[in-house]
Amino acid sequence: MRTPEIAVRPRTSEDLPALAAVLERVHEKEGYPVTMPPSVVDWLSASRTRASFVAVVDGRVIGQASRAVAAGDRAEELWKEATGLSSERLAVVKRLFVDPGTQGRGAGRRLLEAVVADAHRLGMVPVLDVDAGNGRAQAIYERAGFRPVGDLELTWTGLGGVFLARCYVGPPPPESAGRPSPG
Numbered sequence: 001m002r003t004p005e006i007a008v009r010p011r012t013s014e015d016l017p018a019l020a021a022v023l024e025r026v027h028e029k030e031g032y033p034v035t036m037p038p039s040v041v042d043w044l045s046a047s048r049t050r051a052s053f054v055a056v057v058d059g060r061v062i063g064q065a066s067r068a069v070a071a072g073d074r075a076e077e078l079w080k081e082a083t084g085l086s087s088e089r090l091a092v093v094k095r096l097f098v099d100p101g102t103q104g105r106g107a108g109r110r111l112l113e114a115v116v117a118d119a120h121r122l123g124m125v126p127v128l129d130v131d132a133g134n135g136r137a138q139a140i141y142e143r144a145g146f147r148p149v150g151d152l153e154l155t156w157t158g159l160g161g162v163f164l165a166r167c168y169v170g171p172p173p174p175e176s177a178g179r180p181s182p183g
């Protein structure tokens with residue numbers, strides 16, 4: 001039997017309802033996000049989001065990842081200290097998830113690669129934070145060249161608990177990326 005190919009392309013607003021359904025299943029099966037946002041569409045289009053990519057199998061949207069600005073992020077200072085860069089040079093990888101039924105086939109890695117390539121195109125360094133208990137996601141990030149730079153203790157008001165976010169810095173862009181070409 002043929003294994004359907006996974007394609008990755010930029011997200012459009014028409015993808016959002018399908019992604020909301022995918023996120024519902026991810027939440028039920030894997031507890032991500034810990035609490036479902038009141039509006040998934042708003043959550044996926046949060047104001048710091050600058051670009052998003054979707055993974056598609058046989059015309060069906062099965063997952064996504066976004067690039068967001070670092071300014072105002074809870075981990076902004078930690079990333080700045082770890083890289084010595086200003087927030088404008090940092091691209092935050094966010095909202096990465098894949099439908100539980102199609103996980104383990106490379107979609108997560110491909111989505112991460114798409115956001116990293118997009119950051120590099122702009123001469124930016126990709127950064128992210130992840131629940132310190134999410135070993136699977138951490139393995140994917142570390143295999144993609146991300147290194148942990150510290151943990152942040154966050155208070156989760158909705159749940160009344162403390163949550164440990166592991167912060168990562170990804171590979172820098174190739175030397176020439178994002179700079180104006182001479183002449």
Ligand SMILES: CC(C)(COP(=O)(O)OP(=O)(O)OC[C@H]1O[C@@H](n2cnc3c(N)ncnc32)[C@H](O)[C@@H]1OP(=O)(O)O)[C@@H](O)C(=O)NCCC(=O)NCCS
Pocket residue numbers: 026030032096097098099102103104105106107108109110129130131134135136137139140143
């Ligand atoms: C994390 C997530 C996006 C990964 O998506 P995915 O499509 O299953 O990932 P991939 O198939 O690309 O696997 C990536 C790598 O992880 C490895 N992997 C797969 N299943 C694994 C497991 N159970 N444990 C550890 N590694 C695993 C794969 O071998 C692959 O490695 P490779 O690229 O070297 O072959 C997906 O599991 C998910 O949506 N989880 C819930 C949401 C979440 O936690 N998001 C991260 C928020 S920061």
